[in-house]
Amino acid sequence: ERSNGSEAQVSGAEVIAQALKAQDVNYMFGIVGIPVTEISLAAQKVGIRYVGMRNEQAACYAASAVGYLTGRPGVCLVVSGPGLIHALGGMANAYMNCWPLIVIGGSSERSQETMGAFQEFPQAVRSSIYGRPGACYVDIPADFVNLQVNVNSIKYVECCLPPPVCMAETSAVCMAASLLRNAKQPLLIIGKGAAYARAEHSIRKLVEQCQLPFLPTPMGKGVIRDNHPNCVGAARSRALQFADVIVLFGARLNWILHFGLPPRYQPDVKFIQVDICAEELGNNVRPAVTLLGDINAVTQQELASQKSLPMNYYTVFYHVQEQLPRDCFLVSEGANTMDIGRTVLQNYLPRHRLDAGTFGTMGVGLGFAIAAAVVAKDRNPGQRVICVEGDSAFGFSGMEVETICRYNLPIVLLVVNNNGIYQGLDADTWKEVLKSGDATTVAPPVCLLPHSHYEHVITAFGGKGYFVQTPEELQKSLRQSLEDLTKPSLINIMIEPQAMRKAQDFHWLTSSKI
Ligand code: ADP
Numbered sequence: 001e002r003s004n005g006s007e008a009q010v011s012g013a014e015v016i017a018q019a020l021k022a023q024d025v026n027y028m029f030g031i032v033g034i035p036v037t038e039i040s041l042a043a044q045k046v047g048i049r050y051v052g053m054r055n056e057q058a059a060c061y062a063a064s065a066v067g068y069l070t071g072r073p074g075v076c077l078v079v080s081g082p083g084l085i086h087a088l089g090g091m092a093n094a095y096m097n098c099w100p101l102i103v104i105g106g107s108s109e110r111s112q113e114t115m116g117a118f119q120e121f122p123q124a125v126r127s128s129i130y131g132r133p134g135a136c137y138v139d140i141p142a143d144f145v146n147l148q149v150n151v152n153s154i155k156y157v158e159c160c161l162p163p164p165v166c167m168a169e170t171s172a173v174c175m176a177a178s179l180l181r182n183a184k185q186p187l188l189i190i191g192k193g194a195a196y197a198r199a200e201h202s203i204r205k206l207v208e209q210c211q212l213p214f215l216p217t218p219m220g221k222g223v224i225r226d227n228h229p230n231c232v233g234a235a236r237s238r239a240l241q242f243a244d245v246i247v248l249f250g251a252r253l254n255w256i257l258h259f260g261l262p263p264r265y266q267p268d269v270k271f272i273q274v275d276i277c278a279e280e281l282g283n284n285v286r287p288a289v290t291l292l293g294d295i296n297a298v299t300q301q302e303l304a305s306q307k308s309l310p311m312n313y314y315t316v317f318y319h320v321q322e323q324l325p326r327d328c329f330l331v332s333e334g335a336n337t338m339d340i341g342r343t344v345l346q347n348y349l350p351r352h353r354l355d356a357g358t359f360g361t362m363g364v365g366l367g368f369a370i371a372a373a374v375v376a377k378d379r380n381p382g383q384r385v386i387c388v389e390g391d392s393a394f395g396f397s398g399m400e401v402e403t404i405c406r407y408n409l410p411i412v413l414l415v416v417n418n419n420g421i422y423q424g425l426d427a428d429t430w431k432e433v434l435k436s437g438d439a440t441t442v443a444p445p446v447c448l449l450p451h452s453h454y455e456h457v458i459t460a461f462g463g464k465g466y467f468v469q470t471p472e473e474l475q476k477s478l479r480q481s482l483e484d485l486t487k488p489s490l491i492n493i494m495i496e497p498q499a500m501r502k503a504q505d506f507h508w509l510t511s512s513k514i
């Protein structure tokens with residue numbers, strides 16, 4: 001402000017600085033000269049940090065990195081001509097990286113008739129961060145920098161809103177969910193787009209809930225910590241080569257990912273591509289599903305859609321593990337239930353896990369649970385016994401539930417119910433099968449009666465029974481069962497009848513597995 005009241009004057013440079021500040025632009029890197037020096041001074045005055053560099057190229061790299069790190073574009077300030085030419089390297093890099101950046105160059109003076117381009121600023125900010133983020137250039141004529149204008153004649157444009165969040169088509173989300181659920185060797189590739197989108201929370205949830213392996217790209221590293229058990233970074237080549245379904249979260253199938261082509265990938269690998277840029281979809285490969293939208297939003301859509309479907313083993317055990325008291329006894333039997341449960345459910349104490357054992361016996365679970373509960377009641381009142389049973393395994397000694405209720409033992413029984421031994425059928429398919437002949441000739445021997453209400457077994461004796469089909473119901477009933485010390489409970493957990501464990505990695509082990 002040069003004078004008082006309505007006569008106060010500001011320079012073009014001050015207007016630029018203020019306009020940038022109003023757009024929440026907080027960092028400027030550059031090399032000053034005529035006519036942009038005033039802009040750097042004005043920027044410092046309004047609280048924008050100015051870092052003077054030695055070459056515009058480095059300044060531009062720095063400004064683009066600030067954009068990636070903060071989500072608001074950094075400014076690279078250069079003089080025209082050679083200054084801008086040097087900055088081009090950084091602009092190209094920001095463009096290719098999809099990082100927001102504003103390059104401001106000072107050019108020579110221009111004639112009056114093209115004046116009034118203040119609004120270029122919000123436009124520049126907006127175009128750098130909306131849609132696919134990237135570089136943009138604002139050319140400021142020299143006479144504009146030094147022009148004096150009346151303060152009251154200026155109206156700064158309000159800070160542009162954060163980029164609107166777009167979601168993917170619902171049908172595509174369902175298709176992706178079903179592809180993922182039926183994958184034998186799924187793989188998530190997490191790119192720097194996911195990092196920029198700040199999707200770490202939702203992606204980690206997806207990884208853990210569905211127990212999916214993931215591979216970060218160089219700058220996707222850290223979206224989920226590198227030492228996460230599901231990170232397959234150490235076996236990158238192998239993970240890429242054997243995956244049958246790959247989800248790309250903000251990563252392009254360029255040279256970094258070997259263009260998505262054989263021999264680095266299976267020839268028939270199915271790609272699910274998540275990107276905010278429509279033009280990117282289908283680049284180099286023909287994707288099985290494309291999810292056009294913001295990564296964070298799309299991941300949440302995926303999570304919601306995974307939830308609405310029947311649960312699988314991994315979803316169930318993920319939620320059980322979340323609530324498992326550290327000092328509990330874990331008893332388990334079943335085929336898939338015991339095998340998969342063992343990989344997810346954690347033990348923290350010695351002699352606190354009892355299962356089918358050396359002999360692979362089914363029917364030991366309830367007896368073992370009763371023993372553990374009797375010992376626990378003596379030594380450590382309040383200690384719980386969690387008994388994780390397959391539906392078939394439960395059937396071997398199900399009547400011991402009466403014993404459990406008679407002595408009011410602190411046992412929570414979980415029946416992971418897939419309507420069968422190894423695998424069952426859903427109710428509709430079961431009905432169809434029965435139409436084709438007598439059950440004893442047509443019913444698959446592995447099948448048990450679909451939709452069996454095993455929880456009624458415990459309510460018959462005064463215990464608490466729950467029938468659950470969704471993760472929310474599972475969480476709630478488990479919480480109640482663990483809190484309620486007055487009664488034993490049984491949670492009948494319906495899962496996808498065809499749910500499978502992940503394919504055995506070492507094929508020579510497969511035949512010896514139960
Ligand atoms: P990497 O090098 O880690 O593989 P790339 O730069 O190849 O990552 O890919 C990043 C991708 O992320 C780009 O295609 C870009 O369009 C996309 N992207 C950036 N921000 C978002 C977002 N918020 N939501 C979805 N995709 C995004």
Ligand code: MG
Pocket residue numbers: 191217251252253254256257
């Ligand atoms: Mg990439």
